[in-house]
Amino acid sequence: MNLETELKIAIVDIVEYLYQTQITQDIVQFQKTKKEFEGDITLVVFPFVKISKRSPEQTCQEIGENLKDKIEFISDFNVIKGFLNISISTDFWLQQLNVISKDKNFGEKVADENSDLMMIEYSSPNTNKPLHLGHIRNNLLGFSIAEIQKANGWKVVKTNIVNDRGIHICKSMLAWQLFGNGETPETRKIKGDHLVGEYYVAFDKAYKAEIKSLMEGGMSEEEAKKEAPLIKQAQEMLLKWEQGDAEIRQLWQTMNGWVYKGFDETYKELGVDFDKIYYESETYTEGKSKVEEGVEKNIFYKREDDSVWADLTSDGLDEKLLLRADGTSVYMTQDIGTAKLRYDEYPIKKMVYVVGNEQNYHFQVLSILLDKLGFEWGKDLVHFSYGMVELPEGKMKSREGTVVDADALVAEMIATAKNTSEELGKLDGISEKEANEIVRMVGLGALKYFILKVDPRKNMTFNPKESIDFNGNTGPFIQYTHARICSVLRKADEQKIDYSNLNNLQFEVSEKEKYLIQLLTEYPNIVQQAGLEFSPALIANYIYELVKEYNQFYHDFYILREENEDLKTFRLLLSETIATVIKKGMKLLGIGVPDRM
């Protein structure tokens, strides 16, 4: 039983005894005692004032006295206004530290056969251009959420739905046919996704030129966009693709193959992976049949031109297109199909879509449609929505070339980490191979931590120049602290100091150290809370707090020079446990922590 639960039960008893009123545990509220006050945990007594019919101070005093009598590990208490600050005995904290240090699964639940399954969809790229900064946020969030859910005892299936078909890839294909001269990633010596991306841009450029000349010929912009020969050709190509035209299919497979190879490299760099990949080309027909089924059941309706619509006005939304007049499917149709396939394949208890907040409306609609179609899980799907990543100059726009390419960014982060390390001479005497690994961890750690520490819902500003900061609330600062602890522990091992157990208690534990242990005991709560909230930011900020506190402590004491052997042992054990929790927490963020750096 943890500290709070034990206190809660006792407090309910005391309040009921003192004031002869039945109460529930919900109104017993704790918070961590603020640093400027003495104590470890604070009870907010305002909720009891009405019951006690006494002043807040008096109520505090009465509860405090009874609590101290009743519970052994309470060493003292003090009252400030309506806050009862409770001090917990040193013995209690030492016991906690002993328990934590021995629990290999501390803070983590392990899934077994009976655990429920959660499917998390993330990444979901189009195959017409390389991944950019926005995808990085998506991938990091998706991966981290999956890790956090695993630590909360879920069976997790990470999935990726690749938008490998549609007008967008036809545009790239067409441009390659027209201007490509048979180029391949090998002949150009660039990644396949970048090559295909170039053709997508080339199409856009040529298309724009056509529109311009049509408009000069007197056509309206709207009309010109529809009538431009290039877009007509692309649409024709899509139709041919859907009809299974052999030549088009062949080209499509080749070019998508290039892209997948490129994506795989990027995913590997970022350290994210998937358990199951779906391709829209394989799932979109499934959606069609489901929509037609809906028409038969009169859930959807057909217009004169044969297009299929859902009327959601009764839900306060608009009418939504599901099948075009030519029978081709749209985004929504595909998501319906994919959902069906997934639930046929896995016993999904919870479905999570990690998708940007520009699609909030889409998922609101999807949820309603799935519900109408009779999928019982439709209503409960979770859209993990996150904000856009902006640059200091403003929004990223592919046309203006202000998109930050994922591969280039990762490379830049690693290069900067390397430069900094070399300047400081940190990696002297380490093999080149190990040095490269460390530099990778640091560069990626900086990027990942920077993105994950921000509340996902918020739009964030990413400054490529300032992002690589090795001070303050950053990944490298945390990694550095971990490396330093490891260094101390290595030295302790060299001196053959055994710090695995705390036996005699012939020393004084400082307030700071008690606070550190208290922070450690909170780790499981943080993991659980992050699971409920789906927020890696919670974990990130917790680790930073732990690291910051430890650094202050570290600065004040020279552990290995400590003359009191018991105290030395204690501090080593505390350091080791903190290092372990840092490592665990960073793992939930998908960030590696080196033993030296």
Next chain:
RNA sequence: GGCUCCGUAGCUUAACUGUAUAGAGUAUCUGACUACGGAUCAGAAGGUUGCAGGUUAGAAUCCUGCCGGAGUCACCA
């Protein structure tokens, strides 16, 4: 225009289901290196939490109305 989300020190941001003097980092200024790893630490300064009301013993947090920003309301995905 309708709906959704956001607005916190110069900048980047925290505050769990309301609760003590709204925490950090960064930039600025001051101080600490015979250093278990200084990529560190201590201190100063920096806030009308967009504005105005309301609910409450108590509001950055909940409600209402404004202001500002973003997104969406596509036969794009």
